[in-house]
Amino acid sequence: MSQRPEFLEFHVDDVTLGALRWPGLLGTPTLVAVHGIASNAWAWDPMAHHLAGGAEIIALDLRGRGMSLDADPPFGIRRHADDIAAVIEQLGQPAFLVGHSMGASVALMVADRHLGAVRDVILVDGGTPLPCPPGPNVDIDAVLDLTLGPAIERITTVWPDRVSYQASWASHPAFVDGISPDLERNLLAELIEVEGGFRAAVSEDAVRQDGRELLVNDEVRTLLARRVQQTTIVRAEFGMMGAPPGFITPEERDRYPQHRWIEAAGLNHYTVMNSPNGAALVAEAVRQNLNS
Numbered sequence: 001m002s003q004r005p006e007f008l009e010f011h012v013d014d015v016t017l018g019a020l021r022w023p024g025l026l027g028t029p030t031l032v033a034v035h036g037i038a039s040n041a042w043a044w045d046p047m048a049h050h051l052a053g054g055a056e057i058i059a060l061d062l063r064g065r066g067m068s069l070d071a072d073p074p075f076g077i078r079r080h081a082d083d084i085a086a087v088i089e090q091l092g093q094p095a096f097l098v099g100h101s102m103g104a105s106v107a108l109m110v111a112d113r114h115l116g117a118v119r120d121v122i123l124v125d126g127g128t129p130l131p132c133p134p135g136p137n138v139d140i141d142a143v144l145d146l147t148l149g150p151a152i153e154r155i156t157t158v159w160p161d162r163v164s165y166q167a168s169w170a171s172h173p174a175f176v177d178g179i180s181p182d183l184e185r186n187l188l189a190e191l192i193e194v195e196g197g198f199r200a201a202v203s204e205d206a207v208r209q210d211g212r213e214l215l216v217n218d219e220v221r222t223l224l225a226r227r228v229q230q231t232t233i234v235r236a237e238f239g240m241m242g243a244p245p246g247f248i249t250p251e252e253r254d255r256y257p258q259h260r261w262i263e264a265a266g267l268n269h270y271t272v273m274n275s276p277n278g279a280a281l282v283a284e285a286v287r288q289n290l291n292s
């Protein structure tokens with residue numbers, strides 16, 4: 001795939017945040033990439049391969065994930081957005097943003113709160129509000145478990161060995177076509193050793209706090225509706241379990257005709273990022289925005 005990225009650290013307030021950097025060709029713009037709710041910076045490795053130096057890519061591990069696992073709370077979409085804005089300030093110039101899933105909402109929040117830091121935003125299967133039953137007595141944690149149950153189970157499980165973790169992904173319905181050696185490498189990169197085996201370097205507290213905001217916070221849920229600039233959104237046909245409906249349903253897509261939609265036919269919420277076809281499609285969407 002792409003050349004191996006270098007590891008970076010950014011100091012924001014009193015915490016240290018880890019990041020990966022794929023260098024770009026001379027004179028290319030900076031692209032800051034924001035991963036999903038239970039993911040990490042390695043999620044952007046396939047896209048970096050297909051972008052082939054077309055941008056300097058900085059993929060930050062958000063608080064509570066990956067190399068930023070031990071970064072103190074608070075978590076939440078606004079906190080992540082402010083962290084990214086601080087990183088962009090340290091980079092010295094406004095950046096393009098690309099976000100997947102929850103990362104799409106974070107990218108939108110950066111643009112909303114720190115307009116001068118952002119040149120443009122590209123969203124990948126995210127940015128629209130998650131479905132949530134109305135009413136004051138809704139059990140938000142129960143809704144979150146229903147929405148993200150498999151992901152929460154994955155990050156809270158202690159796996160006896162790396163093979164068991166790989167097997168859990170290989171049997172995931174989103175990956176019926178199998179897992180490539182490159183993808184396996186990236187998935188295993190998120191493991192840390194703990195008593196009894198290995199677990200994903202993802203904080204359940206961070207996932208739950210971020211997830212609650214996605215479900216109930218009006219500022220977060222209206223970001224895409226309030227965005228004036230036309231925004232490119234890549235929408236996968238299928239959802240997190242590899243079947244319809246998509247993470248963004250056709251009905252939800254049709255509520256935002258002011259934005260530019262790119263349909264990822266035959267791909268799901270994971271393979272739109274991790275498969276060769278998905279990564280190439282995302283890279284091309286990014287490339288078009290970088291050059292527009």
